[in-house]
Amino acid sequence: xxxxxxxxxxxxxxxxxxxxxxxxxxxxxxxxxxxxxxxxxxxxxxxxxxxxxxxxxxxxxxxxxxxxxxxxxxxxxxxxxxxxxxxxxxxxxxxxxxxxxxxxxxxxxxxxxxxxxxxxxxxxxxxxxxxxxxxxxxxxxxxxxxxxxxxxxxxxxxxxxxxxxxxxxxxxxxxxxxxxxxxxxxxxxxxxxxxxxxxxxxxxxxxxxxxxxxxxxxxxxxxxxxxxxxxxxxxxxxxxxxxxxxxxxxxxxxxxxxxxxxx
Numbered sequence: 001x002x003x004x005x006x007x008x009x010x011x012x013x014x015x016x017x018x019x020x021x022x023x024x025x026x027x028x029x030x031x032x033x034x035x036x037x038x039x040x041x042x043x044x045x046x047x048x049x050x051x052x053x054x055x056x057x058x059x060x061x062x063x064x065x066x067x068x069x070x071x072x073x074x075x076x077x078x079x080x081x082x083x084x085x086x087x088x089x090x091x092x093x094x095x096x097x098x099x100x101x102x103x104x105x106x107x108x109x110x111x112x113x114x115x116x117x118x119x120x121x122x123x124x125x126x127x128x129x130x131x132x133x134x135x136x137x138x139x140x141x142x143x144x145x146x147x148x149x150x151x152x153x154x155x156x157x158x159x160x161x162x163x164x165x166x167x168x169x170x171x172x173x174x175x176x177x178x179x180x181x182x183x184x185x186x187x188x189x190x191x192x193x194x195x196x197x198x199x200x201x202x203x204x205x206x207x208x209x210x211x212x213x214x215x216x217x218x219x220x221x222x223x224x225x226x227x228x229x230x231x232x233x234x235x236x237x238x239x240x241x242x243x244x245x246x247x248x249x250x251x252x253x254x255x256x257x258x259x260x261x262x263x
Contacts (some may be wrong), residue, residue: 160207206241
């Protein structure tokens with residue numbers, strides 16, 4: 001059984017966004033340790049049980065940084081060597097590859113690629129080391145990450161995000177303390193961080209626009225979330241943030257109107 005809650009990436013990741021911290025029952029922990037042991041003993045390509053990979057990848061949500069958006073591009077194709085140590089993979093071409101970490105350490109540089117295809121219900125994972133095609137894909141990924149980070153830094157996103165993170169953490173502290181009565185100390189801290197966030201929206205309007213797109217991208221409605229993701233990606237590429245938000249809101253408004261008409 002898995003449990004979890006959302007938090008922001010540590011500040012050291014700069015332009016990181018949210019992850020889902022996951023913890024498990026003792027039985028699940030035993031499973032993870034077992035499969036980690038198997039990984040440490042297999043030096044070549046491996047086929048990971050899907051349940052184990054889920055334990056690792058559930059920590060990743062769409063975002064920036066080594067655990068984020070560009071990692072989950074799903075566009076990598078690879079053909080395994082005909083002399084691969086695992087017979088099922090010999091000469092097999094796999095698609096939809098996404099970067100990952102075999103040890104689940106999302107804050108570190110990816111060392112493997114997980115592909116869309118499965119074999120007997122298991123996820124197919126290839127180590128990046130000594131595979132020129134995958135090494136080139138990782139290099140391109142890192143370059144894209146650098147460009148995105150630069151574009152977001154230009155609109156003040158790192159500074160804005162730090163204020164936003166502080167406000168959300170203060171609200172979480174308030175909510176937890178509220179279970180035991182009125183949390184005067186936490187309420188005061190929350191007011192301070194909320195005021196700081198209001199000021200940050202004025203100081204960094206483009207970053208605030210990016211945050212709005214982020215909020216859309218996390219919506220339960222698929223069309224709204226898609227509009228938010230498109231706006232985020234446009235801003236990450238260097239497009240005008242306010243124009244991207246206008247397009248996003250227009251797309252969502254049109255989708256909502258169509259839904260009403262078709263109801």
